Amino acid sequence: MIPEEIVRSPSWYESSARNRIAGVLDADTFHEILGPAERVMSPHLELFDLPPAFDDGVIVGRGQLDGKPVAIIAQEGQFMGGTFAEVSGAKIVGLLRAVTAAAGTPDGVSAVLLLLDTGGVRLQEANAGELAVSETVRALLGVRAAGIPVVALVGGRAGAFGGGGIVTACCSHVVISEQGRISVTGPEVIETNKGAEEFDSRDRALVWRVTGGRSRVLLGGADSYVKGDVASFRAAAARSRNAAPPFTLETMAAEQERLEKRLSSYGDCRDTPEIWARAGLADPASVPDIDDDAFLALLSEREIKHDAR
Amino acid sequence: METFTIRAQARASLPGTGRQAIVGVVASGNLEVLLERSETGDAVVVDVTTSARGFRAVWEAVVADFIARSSPGGVRFSIHDNGARPDTVTLRLLQGVKLLETQP
DSSP states (O other): OOHHHHHHOBTTTOHHHHHHHHHHOOOOOEEESSOGEEEEEEESGGGGGGOOOOTTTEEEEEEHHHHHTEEEEOOOTTTTTTOOOOOHHHHHHHHHHHHHHHSSSTTTTTTTTEEEOBBOOOOGGHHHHHHHHHHHHHHHHHHTTTOOOEEEEOOSSHHHHHHHHHHHHHHHHEOOOETTOOOOHHHHHHHHHOTTTTTTTTOHHHHHHHBBHHHHHTSSSSSEEEEEEEEHHHHHHHHHHTTOOOSSHHHHHHHHHHHHHHHHTTTTOOOHHHHHHHOSSSGOOOOOOSOHHHHHHHHHHTTTOOOOO | EEEEEEEEEEESSSSSSSOOOEEEETTTTTTEEEEOOOSSTTTTEEEEEEESSSHHHHHHHHHHHHHHHOBBOOOOOEOOOOOHHHHHHHHHHHHHHHHHHHOO
């Protein structure tokens, strides 16, 4: 039997992209665009003798969150590592452009929810994937410029790596759980290029200590920290939709200043406990070990907030 | 990769009114099944695309067992498989018809 608390509050990390959408939106409000039955699939995978997916690993559509319309995009991290590719990328870019075009009309949405779960570009169609990432960044900034917040939800198995890390950093607000990871160059790639002395990708504690949700929210790479259940992500998405900063030159200048300050304060640190010690946390080594309630208490009592974005 | 189609007759058509459903993910050792109520009468069609070559006889046995258990007449199953074991395939097929039956 599945324990009762798991039935009641399914884990974001364990859920499929479709189940995350169902859990984030109001019940029965999701309308998918280019759903699986339309069979808009990767034309490239067959050349590599790989089975495709009916939705190419990305689900896009509209729905409601607390009664207000939202656009939603979810990557399925378990299919090909949740990758940016030709078809999946076009679905993301198309939806973002449609949101911008509909801004201020009766079809306008209150926010875009971006459920990232990706290792980055799909290597089998890498050129198209790289283009998809840059087009996504441009389209996403277009949505923000139209006054619509884009909220990233990161807590899947694949994390948000490569282009996914860049896209995350462009969002208005980033929600993350302990299991969530954000970075550009993945641990294995760093190790391959620079050696295990630089970064040992098999050291799971190190990987999460550096790229994981707790370190990201402490340093301002993410804005909201949630427990890893689907309901917490839903609540944070609804809250942060209203807390997003305006996409203005002032915000960009403040963001640049924030990042410069972070680099000058901690740029020479070799590992995250050094950063927490310098930031004045009482027991820096315990940060990865305390439970979620204790970590949330730590965040609120120290009033850790990173504005700009 | 290998692609083939299995055709069969069910005892009865699948109850419910759901038009289509999808279950599973094309992850390693897993599969996705798209169900569409598109066949006439009690016919069943199973389109299989699988990364594992040479297992057609096993697929036919799994599908025959599934049809005997659930009688999904009128449904087309389109499968993308990434090396799932037979028990996982049975589980996904059963999940799929349950979803289609209970959908509004």
